[in-house]
Amino acid sequence: MPARRRKITNVLLRKTLDELWKxxxxxxxxxxxxxxxxxxxxxxxxxxxxxxxANDGDVVVVPGKVLGSGELEKKVTVAAFSFSYTALEKIETAGGKALHILELVKENPKGSGIKIIT
Incomplete structure (x- = not known):
């Protein structure tokens, strides 16, 4: 019996995966x-x-969720699939920018100069 493929029900995740695959x-x-x-x-x-x-001015990609535990003292652009409310607050108060991964893919289709944090 072949392995069953899992079906992704989150529409935003499916759309993000489609764009990344392209x-x-x-x-x-x-x-x-x-x-x-x-x-x-x-x-x-x-x-x-x-x-x-990350260093000041870096573009960081988190292929998942960013949570707000800890402090952020550097001005970075963070792209992730989702953010907690406190993480968004801390990124913005540090002078950084929070984006969805799809927005960053449209801005930087080659993916040059990004740091993937896992």
Whole structure:
């Protein structure tokens, strides 16, 4: 008996995965692979981890959810599938910008200069 394919019911996730698959960029393909995991294996990153690994002015991609635990002292652009309310507040008060992954794909289709934080 063949393995059953799982059906993704979240319309926004399906649309995001479709757009990422259309790009030929290795960076966006890697984000696709990380987002296409089962829900239990999806990536969750705290703001403190972004603060630890990013520099001022970096563009950071989180293929999952960003949570608000910790402090953010750097001005970074963060693209993720979803954000908690406190994470959005902390990114904006630090002078950064929060985007959905689809917005960043449209701005940067080649995926150059991005950091993927897992």
């Amino acid at each position: 790009t030929k960029s290795p960076a966006w393909r890697r984000v696709y692979e990380l987002l296409n995991r089962p829900a239990r294996q999806r990536i969750v990153v705290n703001v403190s981890k972004i603060n630890r690994y």
